[in-house]
Amino acid sequence: MKSIKKYIWAAMLVAGLTLTMSSCSKDEPEATSIFPEGEAELDPTSSTYNLDKWLQDNYLKVYNLEFRYKMQDVGTNMNYDLVPASYNNARDLAVLAKYLWFECYDSIAEDGIDFLKANAPRIIHLIGSPAYNPTSGTMILGLAEGGIKVSLFRVNQMDISNFEMMNEFYFKTMHHEFSHILHQKKSYPTVFNTISAGHYDSSNWQDRQTGYCNSLGFVTNYASDAYREDFAETMANFIVKTDDQWAEIMKNAARGWMPSDPDDPNATYYCYFYYRNNEAGDDNKVPIAESGIRMTVENSDTTYYKPNDYQLAVQPFTPDTIINAQGQRVPIQRDKYGFQVGTRASGSNYYALDTKGARIPIKVYPVPDEDGIDGVAAINQKVEIVRSWLREAWGIDLDALRKMVQYRQKTYNIEDLRRLVD
Amino acid sequence: MKKLINIAVLTLVIAGSVLTSCKNEVDDFFDKSAAERLSESLQNYSDILVAQGGKWQLEYFTTSDEPGYVYLMTFNKDGSVKISGDNVYISKLTNIDASKPSFGSETTLWDVIGDDGPVLSLSSYNKYFHLFADPEDIPDTEADEKGYGHKGDYEFDLMAYRGDTLFLQGKKHSVNMIMTRVAESIDDEPYLTNVVALADSFFNAKVPTVYMTLENGSRYVITDGASLILGMYPQYGDAISMTDYFNAIITPAGLRFMSPITLDLYPVNATVPADTVARNALKTGVTTVQTFVKQADGSLLCREDGVTKISADTINKIPLDVNMAWKLNASNLGGSLADVYNGIAPSLKAYNSTTTLQFIELWGRLVEKLDENGQVIRDPITRRAITEPVYYLYFNLRRRTSVLRLNFNLKYERTGENEIAFKLDGTGDAAAELYYANVSGIKDFVDALASRTFIVSSSSLLAPLDLKFVDKADSGSYIFFDWNKHT
Numbered sequence: 001m002k003s004i005k006k007y008i009w010a011a012m013l014v015a016g017l018t019l020t021m022s023s024c025s026k027d028e029p030e031a032t033s034i035f036p037e038g039e040a041e042l043d044p045t046s047s048t049y050n051l052d053k054w055l056q057d058n059y060l061k062v063y064n065l066e067f068r069y070k071m072q073d074v075g076t077n078m079n080y081d082l083v084p085a086s087y088n089n090a091r092d093l094a095v096l097a098k099y100l101w102f103e104c105y106d107s108i109a110e111d112g113i114d115f116l117k118a119n120a121p122r123i124i125h126l127i128g129s130p131a132y133n134p135t136s137g138t139m140i141l142g143l144a145e146g147g148i149k150v151s152l153f154r155v156n157q158m159d160i161s162n163f164e165m166m167n168e169f170y171f172k173t174m175h176h177e178f179s180h181i182l183h184q185k186k187s188y189p190t191v192f193n194t195i196s197a198g199h200y201d202s203s204n205w206q207d208r209q210t211g212y213c214n215s216l217g218f219v220t221n222y223a224s225d226a227y228r229e230d231f232a233e234t235m236a237n238f239i240v241k242t243d244d245q246w247a248e249i250m251k252n253a254a255r256g257w258m259p260s261d262p263d264d265p266n267a268t269y270y271c272y273f274y275y276r277n278n279e280a281g282d283d284n285k286v287p288i289a290e291s292g293i294r295m296t297v298e299n300s301d302t303t304y305y306k307p308n309d310y311q312l313a314v315q316p317f318t319p320d321t322i323i324n325a326q327g328q329r330v331p332i333q334r335d336k337y338g339f340q341v342g343t344r345a346s347g348s349n350y351y352a353l354d355t356k357g358a359r360i361p362i363k364v365y366p367v368p369d370e371d372g373i374d375g376v377a378a379i380n381q382k383v384e385i386v387r388s389w390l391r392e393a394w395g396i397d398l399d400a401l402r403k404m405v406q407y408r409q410k411t412y413n414i415e416d417l418r419r420l421v422d
Numbered sequence: 423m424k425k426l427i428n429i430a431v432l433t434l435v436i437a438g439s440v441l442t443s444c445k446n447e448v449d450d451f452f453d454k455s456a457a458e459r460l461s462e463s464l465q466n467y468s469d470i471l472v473a474q475g476g477k478w479q480l481e482y483f484t485t486s487d488e489p490g491y492v493y494l495m496t497f498n499k500d501g502s503v504k505i506s507g508d509n510v511y512i513s514k515l516t517n518i519d520a521s522k523p524s525f526g527s528e529t530t531l532w533d534v535i536g537d538d539g540p541v542l543s544l545s546s547y548n549k550y551f552h553l554f555a556d557p558e559d560i561p562d563t564e565a566d567e568k569g570y571g572h573k574g575d576y577e578f579d580l581m582a583y584r585g586d587t588l589f590l591q592g593k594k595h596s597v598n599m600i601m602t603r604v605a606e607s608i609d610d611e612p613y614l615t616n617v618v619a620l621a622d623s624f625f626n627a628k629v630p631t632v633y634m635t636l637e638n639g640s641r642y643v644i645t646d647g648a649s650l651i652l653g654m655y656p657q658y659g660d661a662i663s664m665t666d667y668f669n670a671i672i673t674p675a676g677l678r679f680m681s682p683i684t685l686d687l688y689p690v691n692a693t694v695p696a697d698t699v700a701r702n703a704l705k706t707g708v709t710t711v712q713t714f715v716k717q718a719d720g721s722l723l724c725r726e727d728g729v730t731k732i733s734a735d736t737i738n739k740i741p742l743d744v745n746m747a748w749k750l751n752a753s754n755l756g757g758s759l760a761d762v763y764n765g766i767a768p769s770l771k772a773y774n775s776t777t778t779l780q781f782i783e784l785w786g787r788l789v790e791k792l793d794e795n796g797q798v799i800r801d802p803i804t805r806r807a808i809t810e811p812v813y814y815l816y817f818n819l820r821r822r823t824s825v826l827r828l829n830f831n832l833k834y835e836r837t838g839e840n841e842i843a844f845k846l847d848g849t850g851d852a853a854a855e856l857y858y859a860n861v862s863g864i865k866d867f868v869d870a871l872a873s874r875t876f877i878v879s880s881s882s883l884l885a886p887l888d889l890k891f892v893d894k895a896d897s898g899s900y901i902f903f904d905w906n907k908h909t
Binding site: 043045046047048069070071072078080081082083084085086087089090128129130131132133156 | 498499500501502530531533535543544545546547549552555556557558568569570571573576577594
């Protein structure tokens with residue numbers, strides 16, 4: 001009885017398995033794929049044949065990468081309204097990406113071309129417009145989806161003559177997204193996440209000023225979104241930023257910053273201040289931007305930055321003409337600094353008058369760095385972690401990579417690169 | 423035991439049954455795999471697009487807040503497509519304050535790709551077309567559209583192909599559109615310029631009100647026709663609370679609403695109450711319309727029911743619109759009416775050699791109604807003055823250094839379908855009386871006009887900017903009037 005019962009359960013199991021296996025067997029792929037295998041055959045009569053052939057030879061065959069410049073909206077996040085890239089901009093970006101990005105890694109990586117063959121995304125998808133998020137007021141510059149596809153946005157606004165813009169929106173973005181691909185394969189040291197712990201702000205990073213973020217130890221405001229974005233931004237910015245741009249980041253990192261309104265979470269931050277009428281006191285502190293003041297040393301026509309000297313600031317607003325005592329409209333007499341002779345200009349906070357009516361220059365002070373964060377040290381520490389990780393995990397010399405990228409971005413000739421395709 | 427055996431047998435039977443069903447499901451319905459069928463479908467639609475020169479007219483819609491836009495697309499076998507348009511947003515590409523349409527054409531790329539089915543993808547940026555999909559703020563609106571823009575599509579599900587018409591649905595925003603094959607020989611720019619001109623001729627701003635006459639003879643008033651976002655309300659309903667808006671496109675074939683519109687039917691000439699319950703009680707049914715075909719007489723006839731029509735007011739009511747004035751076309755008169763008109767100048771010269779006729783006009787205005795004591799009659803509730811229309815036959819005469827105006831008082835009578843008769847109402851102002859008494863040509867012309875019955879027609883019943891008056895008793899005698907700005 002017992003054995004029969006066992007047999008019956010076995011029969012049921014076999015039936016069930018048969019059912020399952022039969023169902024599965026219909027899902028087995030047939031011997032020949034429905035999709036073309038290997039290289040797609042290009043049509044020489046196609047209007048895009050030259051570019052398609054160049055992409056096939058330079059991306060698909062070399063890196064097994066599809067450089068997708070024809071928009072497939074179905075292949076994007078349908079929550080965003082996006083448009084295709086223009087053909088000409090797509091072509092320019094294709095040749096520039098090869099020259100400024102792929103070939104640099106090929107040259108620097110210990111594994112040479114095999115490094116990108118193994119690690120580069122399988123698809124680069126160009127999109128003409130930004131992906132706006134109307135709710136947060138942000139826009140997406142790039143997306144790396146599971147290490148497979150990198151989407152680059154805003155291609156139609158590309159200005160080939162503006163290299164800072166090209167870096168910001170495309171090449172920095174590519175390094176940024178690529179760093180995500182790499183660290184998803186081999187994790188970076190977790191000590192990186194501790195350097196700026198407590199200073200990330202994932203909901204308001206877009207409202208933070210870059211200079212203020214630098215002083216907190218982030219290379220950009222986006223880096224202050226989260227650990228992983230910090231890592232990607234550190235790597236990408238270190239590679240593409242020029243020496244002057246990097247020095248500016250470090251200069252801001254070394255400064256102290258104060259908000260225009262301590263109670264306003266979206267306040268503007270400044271790195272200089274002065275006291276109203278030169279009367280020291282917390283209530284008299286007025287923050288001022290470096291770009292907002294014209295530093296002119298008295299008895300000199302030279303304009304330069306020297307914050308601890310007595311300074312004259314921007315020319316206050318006054319009309320060009322005035323009605324004199326006789327009722328006539330006459331030009332205003334001005335001194336060499338542009339101030340109206342013998343009067344105090346209205347609306348100016350930038351100078352005071354002594355008891356005889358003479359102008360007293362306002363002293364401008366740098367905001368003391370009192371936040372307890374050594375921004376320069378934090379950024380340097382992060383760069384060092386990226387440097388070590390790239391070398392040890394991937395066999396890439398970050399400094400050599402940066403040097404090559406910097407050289408190429410200064411010296412490329414777009415006409416020469418276009419000729420490779422046309 | 424028996425129970426277990428039964429269960430086992432039942433299980434095996436069910437398993438066998440299911441297996442058989444699975445096996446037959448695929449093989450019985452299609453002789454090719456889904457992928458093969460999709461691939462064939464892509465090729466089929468690609469072939470359709472490039473056939474016969476590959477030129478198509480797309481009736482393009484974004485949202486219900488915008489009119490439709492006509493685009494011409496020429497699909498080439500090499501994957502390129504020339505896209506041409508003529509609209510105000512093309513003008514705004516170069517001048518953000520532009521308010522007139524302008525033409526633009528650019529060649530970019532197309533493809534038919536597979537998704538759930540075949541999809542027409544305009545896959546590289548065309549500045550004259552993709553502007554409707556660009557997620558940027560629209561320059562002439564108060565709202566901030568950054569992030570979505572016009573919400574236009576550039577990928578379209580290819581739903582069907584029938585009789586040289588492709589039926590499309592926007593991939594992202596799901597708006598249904600049609601694309602019609604046009605002759606390869608069509609020159610894009612003049613064709614599209616003509617489409618813009620057609621829009622003016624259909625809904626001319628000089629004709630402020632047109633009507634949709636439904637199958638039972640009741641009418642809806644159409645306002646804002648020139649904007650192609652048509653405001654519509656029942657003729658005897660409340661314009662403010664009962665107006666609905668429907669966007670449309672104009673093509674050489676006629677007018678088509680973005681979506682089918684459903685209108686309530688009410689008894690002819692019945693006042694339609696604002697109250698919903700009362701209105702529903704009055705309602706006798708509904709009618710649904712979408713496509714209107716341009717007729718030889720200029721009106722638009724509904725394709726779906728063959729009855730519903732869009733036109734201006736009944737033609738013999740047009741001259742009675744006090745918002746319009748009609749200037750006699752002196753170069754287009756015939757028969758005895760031409761004779762009497764030609765008699766004006768010599769008799770005028772005989773009366774006063776320095777006086778010449780400038781033009782003649784029919785016009786009307788609203789005046790306050792007076793009682794027998796000469797007092798203004800007022801509405802007992804609102805106390806507003808009650809007005810009534812008065813009409814004039816107006817002669818504008820030029821003297822050596824001045825203008826002399828003669829206004830003859832006229833009465834109109836609508837004597838039958840498309841018929842109208844004039845009568846003199848008294849004579850007119852003092853100048854009119856003087857010249858009527860002393861200038862035979864003027865008297866003869868006024869008398870001729872005021873003694874006949876005319877059959878009225880226009881070159882367009884939708885935008886009647888010209889009126890032809892033919893003497894009912896003498897079809898060879900006629901006179902033309904052209905729309906003139908009311909002064």
